[in-house]
Amino acid sequence: MSDESVIRLENVGTRLGEQMIHRDINLRVNRGDILGVVGKSGSGKTTLLREMIGLQAPTEGHVYLFGQRLDILNPEQLAALHQRCGILFQGGALFSAFNVFDNIAFPLRESRFVDENLVRQLVCMKLGMVGLDRDAALRLPAELSGGMVKRAALARALALEPELLLLDEPTSGLDPLASEDFIKLLSTLHQELGFTLVMVTHDLDVMRDLCQVLAVLADGRLLAYGSAAEVRSSREPLVREFFHGEYAERVFAGAVGAPP
Amino acid sequence: MSSQPLFTDTEPPDIRVERTADGFITIKLTGHWTLRGVAQHAHRLQRELRKYTSDPEVHWNLNTISALDSVGAFVLWRATEGRRPQHLVVRPEHIPLFRRWTDWQVPQEPLIETAPLDIVSSAARLGRNAVEHINGFLSLIGQFVLDCLWLLRHPGSTPWRDISATIYQAGFKALGITALVGFLTGVVVSYLSALELKSFGAGNFIVLIVGIGVLRELGPMLTAVLVAGRSGSAMTAQLGVMRVNQELDALSAMGVSQSLRLVLPKIVALIVVMPLLVVWSDILGILGGIFAARATLGIGLWQFVAAFPNAVPLANLWLGIGKGAVFGALVALIACHFGLRIKPDTESLAIETTRAVVSAITLAIIVDALFAIIFRNVGLP
Numbered sequence: 001m002s003d004e005s006v007i008r009l010e011n012v013g014t015r016l017g018e019q020m021i022h023r024d025i026n027l028r029v030n031r032g033d034i035l036g037v038v039g040k041s042g043s044g045k046t047t048l049l050r051e052m053i054g055l056q057a058p059t060e061g062h063v064y065l066f067g068q069r070l071d072i073l074n075p076e077q078l079a080a081l082h083q084r085c086g087i088l089f090q091g092g093a094l095f096s097a098f099n100v101f102d103n104i105a106f107p108l109r110e111s112r113f114v115d116e117n118l119v120r121q122l123v124c125m126k127l128g129m130v131g132l133d134r135d136a137a138l139r140l141p142a143e144l145s146g147g148m149v150k151r152a153a154l155a156r157a158l159a160l161e162p163e164l165l166l167l168d169e170p171t172s173g174l175d176p177l178a179s180e181d182f183i184k185l186l187s188t189l190h191q192e193l194g195f196t197l198v199m200v201t202h203d204l205d206v207m208r209d210l211c212q213v214l215a216v217l218a219d220g221r222l223l224a225y226g227s228a229a230e231v232r233s234s235r236e237p238l239v240r241e242f243f244h245g246e247y248a249e250r251v252f253a254g255a256v257g258a259p260p
Numbered sequence: 261m262s263s264q265p266l267f268t269d270t271e272p273p274d275i276r277v278e279r280t281a282d283g284f285i286t287i288k289l290t291g292h293w294t295l296r297g298v299a300q301h302a303h304r305l306q307r308e309l310r311k312y313t314s315d316p317e318v319h320w321n322l323n324t325i326s327a328l329d330s331v332g333a334f335v336l337w338r339a340t341e342g343r344r345p346q347h348l349v350v351r352p353e354h355i356p357l358f359r360r361w362t363d364w365q366v367p368q369e370p371l372i373e374t375a376p377l378d379i380v381s382s383a384a385r386l387g388r389n390a391v392e393h394i395n396g397f398l399s400l401i402g403q404f405v406l407d408c409l410w411l412l413r414h415p416g417s418t419p420w421r422d423i424s425a426t427i428y429q430a431g432f433k434a435l436g437i438t439a440l441v442g443f444l445t446g447v448v449v450s451y452l453s454a455l456e457l458k459s460f461g462a463g464n465f466i467v468l469i470v471g472i473g474v475l476r477e478l479g480p481m482l483t484a485v486l487v488a489g490r491s492g493s494a495m496t497a498q499l500g501v502m503r504v505n506q507e508l509d510a511l512s513a514m515g516v517s518q519s520l521r522l523v524l525p526k527i528v529a530l531i532v533v534m535p536l537l538v539v540w541s542d543i544l545g546i547l548g549g550i551f552a553a554r555a556t557l558g559i560g561l562w563q564f565v566a567a568f569p570n571a572v573p574l575a576n577l578w579l580g581i582g583k584g585a586v587f588g589a590l591v592a593l594i595a596c597h598f599g600l601r602i603k604p605d606t607e608s609l610a611i612e613t614t615r616a617v618v619s620a621i622t623l624a625i626i627v628d629a630l631f632a633i634i635f636r637n638v639g640l641p
Contacts (some may be wrong), residue, residue, distance in 0.1 A: 096605035101370060116300040120369050122295075125334050128366040137370045142604045161295045161329040192356045193330055 004030045005143075006196045007165050009050050013060035015048055021047055023222040025062070031163075034190060036211030038231075038242070043217045044162060045200040046090075046168055047223070053085050053166060054078055054196065066163075086157030086195075089169040092149040094141040100152045101137040102128075107159040115214040126155040130185065147178035151185070158189070167199035171206055182242040183209050216242065228252070270297045271326055275308050277470040286319040287312055293325050293332025295555070302335055303382055309339035319347040333357040349641030354478075397597050403519045404527055404593070410520075414460040419525045426529030430491035431537060441482055442474075446548025449473050463557040467564055468641065470549030471572030475580045476639065479542040484587035487534060488620035495526055498618040499599025500609040503559065520599075527592040534588030535581040542580065576641030583631055587624050594620040 005028050013023035016050040021044035029035050037045050037101070051063055054070040059187060063070045065081055073081070076228065092102050104123045108114045114122070127137055130151040170186065171179040187210055190197055199205065201251060207214055207228060214231045216224040220240040226233045232243045232252065271290040277398055280286060287309075292296060298305065312318045325332075328351075337360075341576035388438045411418050453469045499522065502508050535551060546568075602608050 059514035083530040113296065118299060118302045121338070122331060122334070124369055125330070129330070132367070134370040137367065140605060162329055177493050192359060194353070194356070218625075 008064040011061035012058045015059045026224050034212045034248035037200045038215045039217035049200050085164045087166045089155045092153035096141050105154045130155045146173045164196045171203045273297045288324050289323045290324045292327045294329045295331040306339045315339045320345045322350045327355050339415045407524050409518050422525035423529045427533045430534035438541045439544045442544035443548040446545035447552045450549035450552035466553045467567045468572040474545035475576040479538050479584040480580045483537045484624040488591045492591045493617050495595035496599040496613045500602035504604045523596045530588035530592040531585050535584040538584035573639045591620045
């Protein structure tokens, strides 16, 4: 297998109770790509994201992360792989009992190979990267706005310098301005740090401005895969429904491949 | 970033100083300038680098670095104090990492103030807290009374379903554990007293001891402790999670009174169900007592039951049931008081739930002592 694929899914299928959430999914994410997994609510996008890094095991097929098959790894090897991934959960999943500073410091302290002095410096660096100031650092998650929660959670996901960053609905719950800022921030950080980015989204602005590759999930299958322009020209009715609604036409009007 | 290895095969970062023939100093950096490589050596590296950063004539060669991430770039940036060296060679793929070199905005480390222990101010805080708790508790009781008066005028709005659900949860589902604890306590009290009474030849007094002990003290007290631990904690946690999920706000926004729908049903349900549980655990306790009395003293079931009405005044049963109702109100009020104080974070949830259970049990014991003093002339032979 090639060194370049960060994630590879082979015939992945998931059954939840009686219901087959998705089947026969083959997907490959190359190093440095920005992949958007797209689909309606309930199409199993988040499940697929969780399966990509082994938070959940698929019922069928295999998942390869950094070239290693996840279902045959022992917990230690899996933990070592997880240290190379950062994940931003939909609600941020910040530890509510810690302030922002300690939330970001947590993975660094937990890894035990960074001394406290450097931890403090690195946390400040990450805060600067995501655009938070020192006043925000001492606040508890409950005292933050939605946009700040996302930024703090992003800083925590980036704490261990991940090669792969997974985002679950990065712009959900943000107002349009905050959402635009967050997309810009992700794009800048991607250029700067060169990580691979995989996200689950149904935000058309994110697909247009951020994603290089889109994978469309509908009806439990991967119906289209490719750049926004390629996906939009797909003949699958479910894909057309998604990308040729009135709002989608407005979002993509003359903008494919050319972010403003 | 492209060749970042696992932690195990990290090549340590190193600084090589080379002097060219024409007197220039070239600094070559090698190894992994990544989080895992740099972490142990950050201070040594920064110290060494600082020796050269002040000299603008030094040539920096970063071409030989095997891997670089933002932590490595940050360490270099700290060492140069934000001044980009004039002679600098960087691999093309590393250029984006240094884009911020001249204007990297890093917030100051936040100062965490640890105020010195001040007895006066901490005592003042303790006092304020106590006043706040008493205030909150009294206003909860006040609100409960107001709600009851309001319900007298609007009986149609009584939250019967919530009351009955709480009765089922806190009462019916507690039957097993109260029965077990009640029975075993009866056995223990009866057995220990019987051993003593036998040596005095006063075996008949076992009826009096078990009867008064269980009906007057042990039944109500044990039930209160069990209900506080079982249902009180559940009530506090439920209100707390509702706060975390903004369900409390949702209720208020719909114009539904929190106190009427969440607090009142719990208090009413426990006032109803606690006396019933007390009677239930009394019965099991006395059965346990009979069981042990027969084993140690040879007093049979019918003999025990026949002697019971004469030995134990009826007042003790009423006293125990009354205590049960008071303890029930107390447990529910305290659970709601602490539950509504929970802030939307996990730590507060844990602290307030603990406090609710501990305070409920402690207050129940204090109130029990008050009962003992007030009713010292009632029901004792």
